[in-house]
Amino acid sequence: MLRAWSSADVRAAEAPLLAAGEPLMDRAAFALHVEVVRLLRAHRRERRVHGARVVVLAGGGANGGDALHAGALLARRGAAVTAVLAGERAHAGGLAAARAAGVRVLGDVAVGDAVVGDAVGPDDEGDEPGPLVCDALAGADLVLDGLVGIGSDGSGLRGLARALVAAVPTGTGGGHRPVVVAVDVPSGSGVDDGRVAGDVLRADVTVTFGAPKPGLLLPPASGLAGQVVPVDIGLTLPAGGVAVGRLEGADVAALWPVPGATSQKYARGVLGVVCGTTRYPGAGVLATSAAVLAGVGMVRFVDERDERDERDERDERDERDEREDPAAPPRPAGPLATAVLAARPEVVVAGAVGDGRVQAWAAGSGVDPADPARRRDVAAVVAAARDGVPAVLDAGALDLVTEGLGAHVVLTPHAGELARWLADRGERVGGVPVDRDAVEAEPWRWARRAHDLSGATVLLKGATTLVVGAGGSTWSQADGPAWLATAGSGDVLAGVVGALLAGRAEDVVADPALAARLAAAAALVHGRAAHHATPGGPVSALAVAHALPAVVADLLAQDGAPAVRDCPA
Ligand SMILES: NC(=O)C1=CN([C@@H]2O[C@H](COP(=O)(O)OP(=O)(O)OC[C@H]3O[C@@H](n4cnc5c(N)ncnc54)[C@H](OP(=O)(O)O)[C@@H]3O)[C@@H](O)[C@H]2O)[C@H](O)CC1
């Protein structure tokens, strides 16, 4: 599991060690240079560090200090290192080490009484990189982004730092682009909230010290961090202080409900499904397929009824009451259930939400809010959820969600749906109702807000899926390819979430915080199933569902879980 702590927690953990004189910066810089060596060997044709051209962008704080010290170590290994000083001051120790190691220093920065380096730019402000800097960047094999770390004021880079970021070649049109390594965090990104204000240099790798910071896992900033490499510099972080987590395969294997030798289908969990309509049967097929293939004990699919069916059922019931004969005759499957059964013959069809027991519900995928009969079934599921039955509520169920649900209920909106839900509840930003752009700019903020308002666990779908559950616990999963943004993908995810809620229903009722971890686990498996279905290529939602058994089997085998066991606590 990857865990991110807030910058305040990291600073608090650093403080006593710094006071005791522990060489934290040396440790950070050494690990940083080791990662750079690895990358240079991997990316350079010559496969070595000697002769590699490295540019260090160094701000005036300790982040710049880390970068300068690493630059010094690289210079001592034969790299041609140029440091560009971007702040009004420079980290004295880092600068001294860099100069002593033969690093070429560019910048007008006063250190003590001395002015070092060459003028950066031709303008009076010094806010434009000059030709020496531009040449160095144009020819760089690798750029170290040490402009600012957790000391960022979060308002976006300013001055020369901003201009330097803009001057790094982007490789557009097939041109040269250096490998970019962010020091601790991509400079200027929202360290604690994942916001991106202004330009941030997109990193291939972020080497982060002590612990990952939340912004490395939270979109949109997480999309600029590349591969996150955490480095242990000896900090002890508070056990309960994790701000954001990311599940890995072993965590999911430990959560997955696996039948024991004596398990039977009812005990393993029955999922009730109210997804799809006769007009749009696909969501019903996809959600039930996903639930079955994710390994739920049984799926009870609630067939669609129209007004006429409901009238006939009422009349039948009245006649039975008159005859004092309570048993309802089995009713033939309608066109929706027929489509579902054609795809998944193991599904049991129910005539209504109350027919037969279930441990959890999945409802709303592919349900048109304008369809009154299907909406009544969805509303019945929402009522059951309100009474404590774990449920995943998707798409056409979301507008029926009001406040006061518990975290045992998982809502699965995408950004547009979440924006609409929030705007309908009067949420505004900058004086206007929350819209999709606002949610995409601050997905964590709005997912947390939806959790606060509804009480439910909120899974916000996206390239990075965020899950906010009981107590604000947050999970960030980025496991799927971009191809997964395809029609029906959300229906499959709802089925997987539902399967997990049904399989672990008792545990979820006892500890609703578990729902967020299960939803995050579902997102991981869903993403991996897309990779598995078509590595590197387009994928259909049904193919994702079909890949689920193999992905689950891989997880359980590779991550050391026993082949047969009962549900873990
Ligand atoms: N302390 C240690 O031994 C260790 C620290 N580590 C690294 O330290 C940074 C945090 O360092 P800190 O000095 O607290 O702050 P930063 O370097 O991140 O930032 C301060 C400088 O950044 C400038 N700044 C701030 N905001 C902006 C902005 N929007 N645009 C441009 N520049 C900005 C600020 O300039 P001022 O003009 O405001 O002074 C400072 O120059 C941490 O991230 C680690 O990398 C290691 O973990 C090892 C141990």
Ligand SMILES: [K+]
């Ligand atoms: K940085």
